[in-house]
Amino acid sequence: MCITKLTTAYVFLLLVGVAILVVISIALNAATLGVINKRFDEIKNENGQTTSKTTVSAGPITTSTTRPPISFNLVDSIRIEDLMNHLNELQRIANNTGNTRAIGTRGFTETVNYIYNYLANNASGLKVFREPLSVQNFTIKGNPILISSINDMNKTYTYSTNLARSDFTYVNYSASIDLTKFNLIIVPNYGCDKLDWQNVAGRAALVVVGGTCTNAEKSELANIYNASALLYYNHGLTTTSLAPVIVRLRQANKLPALFLSYAIGQELVNAANLSNVSIWLDVQRENYSSFTIENVCADTIDGNINETIIVGGHSDSVPAGPGINDNGSGTAAILVLATNLARLYQSGNYTKYRYRVRFCWWAAEEIGLVGAIHHVQQAQSPFASSDCRLQDYLINLNYDMLGSPNYMLGIYNGSSAKPDTPSQAINGSIRITEVFRNWFNGKNLPWDYTDFSGRSDYGPFLAAGVVAGGLFSGADETKTSEQRTRYEEKLGQGQGGLVGAILDPCYHRACDTTDNINQLGYEKMVQAAAYMLEFLGQKDDLMTWLYPNGRPKPRLPDEYFPNSDYFRNIDI
Ligand SMILES: [Zn+2]
Incomplete structure (x- = not known):
């Protein structure tokens, strides 16, 4: 209406x-x-x-009147x-x-x-x-879980609402997922090009933030190319870009997503270059409420x-x-x-x-x-x-x-x-x-x-x-x-x-x-x-x-x- x-x-x-x-x-x-x-x-x-x-x-700015001076065109009626x-x-x-x-x-x-x-x-x-x-609204329920499995060695990462002490954090408008294991794939470059996403189907895609596209655009590509989950990590180019950051995807996002620190992202990239890496994910969100x-x-x-x-x-x-x-x-x-x-x-x-x-x-x-x-x-x-x-x-x-x-x-x-x-x-x-x-x-x-x-x-x-x-x-x-x-x-x-x-x-x-x-x-x-x-x-x-x-x-x-x-x- x-x-x-x-x-x-x-x-x-x-x-x-x-x-x-x-x-x-x-x-x-x-x-x-x-x-x-x-x-x-x-x-x-x-x-x-x-x-x-x-x-x-x-x-001087007057506050007493908002009436424009007499004018017969719109441009002349505009007053600061x-x-x-x-x-x-x-x-x-x-x-x-x-x-x-x-x-x-x-x-x-x-x-x-x-x-x-x-x-x-x-x-x-x-x-x-x-x-x-x-x-x-988006509200996370409980603590999300992130575990990696590298050569069958499991490692559980730390979640904290204090981002400086957290290995990872949640992403606004992430989908919910019960604890599930995925093969990890590293998205090349910044993930701003469709070609970067060709091999992500059915896997958890790990992508660095930055480049010429937005985080939400990356999630769109991840959705289009049927990734099963999406992990962002910080780029680490400055001292203020080491910790995980809470970002927001669009409301229609369908993928579970997390945001990792630079250190954890880099650790997973290095491991994936040498061997198969899997990750376990668990993300729960509150029932969706909305406001007008x-x-x-x-x-x-x-x-x-x-x-x-x-x-x-x-x-x-x-x-x-x-x-x-x-x-x-x-x-x-x-x-x-x-x-x-x-x-x-x-x-x-x-x-x-x-x-x-x-x-x-x-x-x-x-x-x-x-x-x-x-x-x-x-x-x-x-x-x-x-x-x-x-x-x-x-x-x-x-x-x-x-x-x-x-x-x-x-x-x-x-x-x-x-x-x-x-x-x-x-x-x-x-x-x-x-x-x-x-x-x-x-x-x-x-x-x-x-x-x-x-x-x-x-x-x-x-x-x-x-x-x-x-x-x-x-x-x-x-x-x-x-x-x-x-x-x-x-x-x-x-x-x-x-x-x-x-x-x-x-x-x-x-x-x-x-x-x-x-x-x-x-x-x-x-x-x-x-x-x-x-x-x-x-x-x-x-x-x-x-x-x-x-x-x-x-x-x-x-x-x-x-x-x-x-x-x-x-x-x-
Ligand atoms: Zn604006």
Whole structure:
């Protein structure tokens, strides 16, 4: 079901709840930010500059008003003050709920309620709805068992919740298995290539973490090539990558899996090179319970629902921090776009688009694009409601991380879609890239191409054959000197950022706060997003422009596998 109605009583309770939270959090807010500021100042580059100096203030931030100035186009309605007001609210929520807005926490629930209530109260003319979905919990039951048998000598490995003292640990979304013996096979290289998995059928496959693929992608290959069990081990390249690490596979994983320390992994690799090695495994998980989370969407009432433009971004953070850049920045951007478009529509001075615009805030991106995948799967069901059909979606614009402190003005490169992307979606995606590029050039702004491999919520739309595009200001990529020079030339002295520093030093960390936003770059990115929406909205024949060679009915393949950064544990 695409549309869920909220009762008035529920709205009232939420409003009361939010009001109480606002009062409680005022005191906490100042203290917490002070600590984080101090911490941020400690991130220094070789010249002794701090990364926080790359954050350029766009003047004093007012908190009194969110109404845009009178303007008759969407780009001119974008003001950094409105964006920062939303980010301050998201920060306030996180401050009050354990410094995270991850799914399964109160911080996430309050984020969703904030989005819903803000739209309901400030964007009259939009139809707002929630889309519930359930997420499975994973809890290990008892202690998993790992025993090796090398030349008939058995060795039992140590399990401890203290990872530094443990030989191995469990893997989230491992399947259960009663004590069973398997022959061990070593997966060559990093296990990122199909060829690496040719001989794993019926065996326990041991693979080192790292390489160009994620742990979840390795488990996908292990599943495809019929391994019976999967053992990861740490790569040992640094002193912090010796112990086992708790990682997460996708919910649909069917294999029992464990994660071994570097030492145990290496011991088994060495033994397997000389003789046959077997391992015994036992993993038990609690009965699967689940909890409900929600996507939120808001539709323009005007516009042809059979030709819908989707503008989306994720609403959840990782457990490690408040996620103000990732993805408070996208969340706030879409809130401002939605609200300002609704106001322009109501002003009477703005030509309404021929197309419906659906703004969406996806849940659970950080555990593998779960909210967006759910939406796509629902929308392609033969039972999808008539106002929620995948075939009506012309394009998905995605905004995930727009305010990185050492930013780039990154454009998804439509030319670099994965080879298995449906060809119908390529032409339009390249055109979207060009429109962004032309806008940045026209404004004499620098820009960079960025990854378009499906690593955020546009992934399932693109894989289904829906044109996609978006912007990205950078995560753990490093700024090059060429980039800095180019940005300095366009933006002025001192605005090029820090060479050799990553674009968001607080990516997936506790310090991803409102101090982790470059307001200059952020505002430009949201203006570009506004331009794109208006450009598409004012096109006469968007369908033909996006799909010049026609458009088969989009469909997400059954074997679709999310490509998500979450699975690439940044500590290993
Ligand atoms: Zn993100």
